[in-house]
Amino acid sequence: MKPIQNKSPSFISPVCNKRAFLLIFLFIMQNITLSLALRSIDHPGNATDHAALLVIKSQLKVPSNWVLSSWNDSIHHCSWEGVKCGRKHKRVTVLDLSSRGLAGTISPFIGNLSFLKILNLYNNSLYGEIPTQLGHLIRLNELQLYNNTLVGEIPANISRCVNLRVFYLANNKLEGKLPTGLGALSKLTHFRVQINHLKGSLFDIIQNLTSLVKIYAYENSFTGTIPNSINRMQNLTRLGVGGNELSGRLPTSFFNLSSLQYLDFDENQLHGELPADVGVNIPQLTWLNLEHNNFTGLVPITIQNLTALEAIGLGYNNFIGNVPFYVGNFHKLNYLSLGGNFLEGILPKSVANLSTSLQVLDIRNTQISGKIPEGITNLNNLELLWMYNCKLTGFIPQDFGKLYKLELLHLESNNLKGKIPNSMANLSYLSEFYLDDNKLEGSIPPNLRNCQSLLYLNLSHNELNGTLDNELFDGSARFVELDLSSNYLEGSLPLEMGKQNNLVLLGLDNNKFSGIIPDSLGDCSDLQHLFMDGNSFQGNIPSSFASLASLQEIDFSRNNLSGPIPAFFSKFPILYYLNLSYNDFEGSVPTNLVFANASAVFVAGNNRLCGGIKQLHLPKCIEKKSSGKKKRIMSHALKLIIPIVGALFGMVAIASGLYLACLKKKKSPLSSDSMMGIVTMKVSYDMLLKATDGFSSENLLGMGSFGSVFKGILDGKAVAVKVLNLQHRCASKSFMAECNTLRNVRHRNLIGIITACSSIDFQRNDFRALVYEFMPNGSLDRWLHGVDGNMSLAQRVDLAIDVAHAISYLHHECETPIVHCDLKPSNILLDNDMVAHVGDFGLARFLTQPRHPNQSSTIGIKGTVGYAAPGNNRVIPIYI
Template sequence: MEFPRSNLRVLWSFILFHAIFLSSINPCSPSVFTLKNETDRLALLAFKYGISEDPLGILSSWNDSLHFCKWKGVTCSRHHHHRVTILNLSGHSLVGYLSPHIGNLSFLRRIDLSNNIFQGQIPQKIDRLLRLQHLNLSVNSLQGEIPSNLSHCSELVAISLMRNQLVGELPAELGSLSKLILLSVMFNDLSGSIPPSLGNLSSLTTLYLTSNNFEGQIPNHLGQLAGIITFQIGGNQLSGTIPPSIYNLSSIQVFSVAANRLHGRIPPNLGLLFPHLRRILVGRNQFTGTLPISLSNASSLDFVDFSNNSFSGHVPLNLGSLSRLYRFNIERNQLGSREGDDLSFLTSLTNCTNLEVISTFLNNLSGELPGSIANLSIQLKILNLGGNKIFGIIPKEIDNLINLYVLNLGGNSMKGTLPDDIGKLNKLQALSFNRNKLSGRIPPSVSNITRLSFLYLNGNGFHGNIPSSFANWGFMEELFISQNKFNGTIPKQVSAAQMDLSSNSFTGSLLLEVDNLENIREMDISENKLSGEIPNTLGKCQSMELLYMHGNLFQGTIPESLKNLKGIKGLDLSRNNLSGQIPKYLEEFLFLQYLNLSFNNFEGEVPKGGIFRNASAISVVGNSKLCGGIPELQLPACLKQASKKREKPLATRVKVTVITVVSSSILLSCIIAALYWRRNSPKKASSPSSTENQWLLVSYADILQATDGFSSANLIGVGSFGSVYKGLLECFETLVAVKVLNLLQQGAFKSFAAECEALRNIRHRNLVKILTVCSSIDFNGNDFKALVFEYMPNGSLEKWLHPNVDEQPQLRCLNLTQRLNIAIDVASALDYLHHHSKIPIVHRDLKPSNVLLDDDMVAHVGDFGLTRFLSEAAEGFSQNQTTTSGIKGSIGYIPPGKVFNPFF
């Protein structure tokens, strides 16, 4: 039977209609899958659109030539017809904003965008991700508040938002996430109180609230977290006492409440209440009472920090059972009985074979140092017993601790001599016996400690000559041997960045090796018996900031070479036999704050410019032949000799003027060139270092406090390997810049090592000055590394050349003179690195953002994380001539001719 053609058309139309209709309502229809897949693809493209920088080219695969399920960092589900379930772009240095379209990836179960530079806010539409289980946005630059509607993602198991710039309160709504196991918001700027609703997180095992601005008391409701293992709320502004309910959390392994304002007592049975405890950090609070004697019951303890509180009484004697213990810090308390038997606990610690750090600094511990310290762990790196009431002699067995980096016994009452074999501790970098009652000569074996950078022997009764073998130490950072009975001449090889040889009996002339002078910042040789003339070689000390030579027998004039010390802040030449006129060039020292020339034989007119305008900053008393100066000095007027020269005729004077102007014009280019060599721009003054008790070691807690908990308000820069904050460190009493390394970033450890190695070998007025470093552990027990630099108030050259759009242009404008000066400063720094440092150094990342400007717009080159020592590079090249190096530096600032040069 045949259908008419008209009926066939009707039939095909009917079938086609039903096919279209059924496909529109059938969820298994291919067209529906195509539509939903397109939603995911468009959401990913919108995410890509929010990325402004992709230095590693990770998103280059995100194009139409590949299915989006094959794009880098994208994982799709096979069970849901290629819907996106994982977005993992961790650690690729991406810069940009999080697109709200990420909320359209409705099948997402895991987001990991950690270790990038995402900015802006967390999109509110993230609450659409109802299947989301893992959210990791840590180590970025996210701002704004944490969305409260994140609680809609009821499947969430882990939330990590650490190391961002988030503000506001922690949403109480997060307490409804019953499946949440991990919550980490540490290192942000969150404020307000800790929500009691967090106690409802019945599945929670890990809580990180460290280093924010939380205040108020610890909620009692947190005692409901029955399965909690890691409890870290340190580095906030919490007050009150620890609620008793917290001590019911017997599952706790890591307990940190350090750096808050908590008070009260720690229960003596803490080790019984927390039997699984591995780490306890309660430092920097206001706790009182005794140390818990039951700590030994927590047999897994490896990290103990009770520092910076007001604990008193004895140190428990049963700590030897803690076989895993590697860090024991009880410094800055009131521990000790003053009865002479407080150091017995050291004997018990000899059973702790993993110990690396023991610090009892600044307590009241009394007694003799037991010979059993020779049996302490061979792994021991830091032994800090300074600032106590230890007496007796230094046990000769101490030389068994051959892996020590730091040994501090300063500020005690020890007597006797240094052990003859002290040189066996040849890994020591810092050694302090200052302010004791030690005597005798320095053992020759000390010269074997070739890595020594900090030596403090001041305030004892040492005598004899300084061994010439001190030269084996190379260039030291700090050498303090003042207030002893040393005699003889000062070896010309002796040198350090900060050197205090004052109040001894040194004689003879001051002879210094020119090669050792470039990096000296502070020199104090006062109150000795040194004689002869002030050496011209001191003019090589262009980094000099403090020079104290008073109370000696120096004679002659102040040498002309000292005019090169343009960065000097304090100069004391008083109580010598100096003569001649006061140099006029002292008026030009812009940073000079203190000048004492009193009780010498100076004569002639006192200058009136520069520091000489301030009578309270100078002293010239005891020089009977001086005259003039400002009225406040009350010196007699200088007698002016009548001029014997006749006034030149007008024509002659005009001729001279014309010749001078023409000559000046012709020589203008020469003058500009000469500026390169003659201009010395001193660095901004920093506070003098104390010679009192110990080197300026700073802890993680010190840096945390200085930067206000790494507040975003103090953030002044973000780089490839870390962030830079400004802060106020108590030990420096001035603003500093703190570069905090992001140790999760690949290459950060290598960058830290390279920067330390470079900065310990260089000193120049146009290089950023490092003040100290911190290689420690944070309140979570993680490695922490930071470098502390002199703060540069005018920021980077980058900000002056390319100011932000919201800044007024006239506030960020460099004139021609300033640009020329900055160029000369940078050229001077590079000239020093390439040709005048002990080992030629190549910076490899010179760009405007790494050129910093001080108060007077003097340029300082910084960021030495990519530097190479040419001797090392050449050695590696000679071993393999075919080696090619990866491109180093920043895009846009790579020398084109050096791309394949292995030296760069």
């Protein structure tokens, strides 16, 4: 037997040797890499960048935890999200945090990234001022901060960024003048500052920047003239400066910019005639917009040379002469505006030869005459057609329905005749249809009901006749404004008209309508303007009209209406015009609200009216005296009734005391001191802006379907400011509903509204807001679901009783019952004492009594779609 020998390394296989070597090599390289990474941070320059980035992050608010989650010490900052470094020195050269949903401010430490070439922070929600330290970034090529809410002036020392090529600050809230030093940025090629509040001279600053390719400065307040030296900008391809206050003439040299493709001078104060050779030296021009200026003279014939044009905007100037005969020669055109000039003559048939890509055709407010060319219906991509206030004659083409993409059709104030074509029913995208002030005849096509997008229909001041078909109001169309006034329409109004519950304006005046006013009109709860004068309506004003508290104007004059003037008219909060003259109304005239203003209410020609304010000059009302026998009967009745009622009140008082004692409630009675309605406090947009620190995100309490709620300090008192988002089509409706409801209710367990604000903000958009009592303990929803804390069963019972009090008040104690329509925990707010207040009345409705015994409510399904209380929480049922 051989002795056992020890194994030596020479017996290890070659494969094992290679694996061991590879593992050792990887271990060494990993340590070397880590060492180099740590050393790179220790390098003075990299340490500066690293520290600057951390400070920048500290001043940003991220929408969720994963955004910028890589910005920590576990990896080198050159590998952080949105950060790129140079290969040689590992210094930060790119910081791109665009479209990350970031809020907060831009840190001054941005200036410490001295090797930065590209800074992209666009399309976020950044606020505050642009830090002056940006001027330290002398290597910067791109600066993109557009689509934020930055304020203040553009830093003057931005002129130190001599390598800047791209300068995008558009769509912010910047103000003041452009820094004069911008004119030294000779490498600048792209300049965008549109949609801000900038002012002062524009071209005096940038006229020497001959490298500029694109200039967008529209929607500001720039002034000054266009200098002759602009012809040095031979690289310029796009110039958009509309919506400013530029003045003077266009220099002849301007039209030598042969590279120009896009030109927009819309909405300025330019004047003078256009050069005759305007279309000779700019053959690449695709967009020409000179609208809303004061240009005069003839439209130059050389414009026909610009065959690449996709848009021609010459409207709203003072051009004269005939309609250019060559308008049909542009086969790429998608926009043509000639309206608002002194052009005349017949609309050329060649219009029908325009590109089928044409989307907008505008010849309104001109002296253009003749017939509408039959071939116009070939332009089947038309979306907006404005031909009103001209001298057009003849018939509307029968196949107008071929323009199936039409959204707006305005043919009013012409001399058109004949019938409304039935093919109009094919226009399923049509939202505005105006044919008023023509000579149209025949009946209204009932198939207009198929225009499912139709909101505005005006057929007034024509010669239409016949009755209104039920089908017109029983289809897809949901009118906001319906004006049929000054025609020869007759018969009674269809009951189906009440289904048009989006109506804001209804004009039926000066026709031959008869019969009673249908009760169903009371379902049009958004109605603000109602004109039914000059007809033969009879009977009483329906009691269902009590729910039309949004009415501002009412005209029932020159009819055969009778009965008393409804008392509810004297409670409509925003009614400012009421004409009941020349009917057969009787009884006393109220004296409050609209009836207190003799210039707002008209009752002449009603010989049986009495009372009212002195200025109406009506006889005093005579009170009817009861006979002695009736007095004795009443006296005996009172002797029996009073003890019975007293006993009942005593029993109710005892039962109420026992009930409250059992609940151990320590709340104060519902005194008027604890009830809050609308305070007549005038609040402006600027006051709310200051109170909420510019509607800053730090003061944002929450966001809902129709707007956002901010905390503010108004006159030293904490308030909640609800700002309506008017881009939402139902926001205005919600605003009116909440105002109307809270004007009529006062109760301790309802949210208190301090005032309502409706004005125009600095961007010329509608602004509407409501100011409420501030509820420091937030919503019930947050307490129930553990965000703010847990609640005991006793607390839940207390809050349920609070809510029950509020709902009972709305349903049973208001003069007109009110249905909240959106009762849920997030709409129940808690004050300092944890008392519940029901809020958010944006969907609330006044509930009139059913008109028939078997009739159900027409409010419909409203509120939060799909809402149900979470199943993992106890729900305390409330029975009222």
